[in-house]
Amino acid sequence: MSSKKIYSQVQNELADLGKVSMLRVIPDVEDGASRELLFKGERLLNLASNDYLGLASDENLREAAVKAINKYGCGAAASRLVTGNFGLYDELEQEIANFKEQDDAILFASGYAANLSIMDSFADRRSVVFSDKLNHASIIDGIKMSGARQVRYHHNDISHLKMRIESFRDVKSKILITDTIFSMDGDLAYIEEVADLCDFYEVMLIVDEAHAEGVFGGGKGLCFERKVSERVDLHMGAFSKAFGSLGGAASGNKDLMAYLRNKGRSFVFSTALPPAVVGANLAALRLVKDDSSRGTKLLEISRELKTFLQSEGFDCANSASQIIPVILGENEKALEAQKILMNAGLYVAAIRPPTVPKNTARLRLSLRADLTANDLAKIKNGFVKLKKELA
Ligand SMILES: Cc1ncc(COP(=O)(O)O)c(C=O)c1O
CATH class of the missing domain: 3.40.640.10 (Type I PLP-dependent aspartate aminotransferase-like (Major domain))
Structure with missing residues (x-):
């Protein structure tokens, strides 16, 4: 490695980010704009993209x-x-x-x-x-x-x-x-x-x-x-x-x-x-x-899911849209929750500081209009499992 100071400085800063679970790496995702994405070769329901109406592949x-x-x-x-x-x-x-x-x-x-x-x-x-x-x-x-x-x-x-x-x-x-x-x-x-x-x-x-x-x-x-x-x-x-x-x-x-x-x-x-x-x-x-019906349907799905998550005791802040946060607090907890949901077939983003304020690390669900009744049942089951495993 070069002896120029910038290299060691960068290395130290990256190590510091790693220590507090804040080091960002690009996830091993394929088909990230599809309803189901591929994560490390496994198909998961995509609840992390901003393709709210499913138009990216239209x-x-x-x-x-x-x-x-x-x-x-x-x-x-x-x-x-x-x-x-x-x-x-x-x-x-x-x-x-x-x-x-x-x-x-x-x-x-x-x-x-x-x-x-x-x-x-x-x-x-x-x-x-x-x-x-x-x-x-x-x-x-x-x-x-x-x-x-x-x-x-x-x-x-x-x-x-x-x-x-x-x-x-x-x-x-x-x-x-x-x-x-x-x-x-x-x-x-x-x-x-x-x-x-x-x-x-x-x-x-x-x-x-x-x-x-x-x-x-x-x-x-x-x-x-x-x-x-x-x-x-x-x-x-x-x-x-x-x-x-x-x-x-x-x-x-x-x-x-x-x-x-x-x-x-x-x-x-x-x-x-x-x-x-x-x-x-x-x-x-x-x-x-x-045809604006996709947006209307998306908001209906979002309301239903938010009501369900709150009834299970999750903190969804004041969400009133297709973006639903589930606030968990510590960075490690958000990462653990993300893994549990992956095991339930769901891909949800874990968002940590500095993107959100300190101690408000969260899952961020971004829903899509093309979710089916089966998908919604799968999401609900995933969160029931999450509640048990995080407790
Ligand atoms: C509120 C808001 N404004 C602007 C942007 C930037 O848009 P783009 O991703 O097209 O650069 C984003 C992206 O996440 C956003 O959330």
């Missing part, structure tokens, strides 16, 4: 991707602003805007890239950004990149948020950003109350609907369901979850979108998504637009 998406490759080839070969544009791209953005009932939309390489550009474009050193404590890492990173003052408020705590906004009420550039479904807790933002405060204090409101689109509000997201859509200044979404593909999107007022096309660094300085992905996104969006 025939329509596959065909659309192949058609796009046949027409345009495999790569976009440049940023959209240079030569990386093609008709499908414009079509997709137009359809996103229509679906979300907004003036215009812009597509990014991922949800992560979208949040970086959104925050970096609209906030700067003179801005203050109010951010829910449990917002996704991409939002936090975007705020850091912008140089704005980040003011975090307690999770879903409207009176704390009000206090925070009050103390910065004289700042000219005020922005609030919140997930609408929180990715590790599966609970929902109090979006009506948040919108009220933003209207009153003239705060720009940005929402991240990555986990809500495709599921809530006929697929249009939680803001649409709660009828606050027009009060939101900028809507962010992702094709990587319920839409079964890849890419992030922003939609809203046409000038805000034009601004993002000029200022969004991950848009300007990065190669456009490949045609196959854009073709698949378009097919996924059309499927959801034409």
